Amino acid sequence: MDNTIEKRQIKNKELLLEQLKKTPVVQIACEKAGVGRATYYRWRKEDPEFTKASDQALLDGNLLVNDMAESQMMSAIKDKNMTAIIFWLKHHHPAYATKIEITATNKNQDIELSDEQKALLNKALEMVALMPPENENHE
Secondary structure, X not given: OOHHHHHHHHHHHHHHHHHHHHOOOHHHHHHHHOOOHHHHHHXXXXXXXXXXXXXXXXXXXXXXXXXXXXXXXXXXXXXXXXHHHHHHHHHHOHHHOOOOOOOOOOOOOOOOOOHHHHHHHHHHHHHOOXXXXXXXXXX
C-alpha cells in the first residue's frame, strides 16, 4: 500500500474511533468521520487491532451515553418527574421491583418428589430468581 494512502487510512481509523467513543452508533460515527460503513466493516475484517480498538471505542461510547442518561434521569427525578421516579424505584429498590406470582394445583396429589427431584426444582427456581438460594439466612 502506498505510504500516503496508509497514513490517510490510519488517520481515518483514528478519527472514526474517536467518533465511536462520542457516539456509539456505527452509521453516525462513519458519517461524522467521512468513512463508509462498508469500509468500517472491511477494516474490522482485515485488521484485528482495529476490530479490538473499535470494540473498545463502542464500549466507551456506550458507557458515556449511559452516564449521560443516568444524569438526565437524576435531573428528572429532582424535577419530580413521576415516570423517572417510578423507573428508578422499579430498578433500584427491591420493594418496587416487578414480582412474579405463580399459583399451581397438583392434579396428581399422590405423587411425592424424591429429594433429588426437590433439589433440582429448587435449583431451577433459584436460577430464575423466584426464590432465594437455600444457603441464604432468612430470619
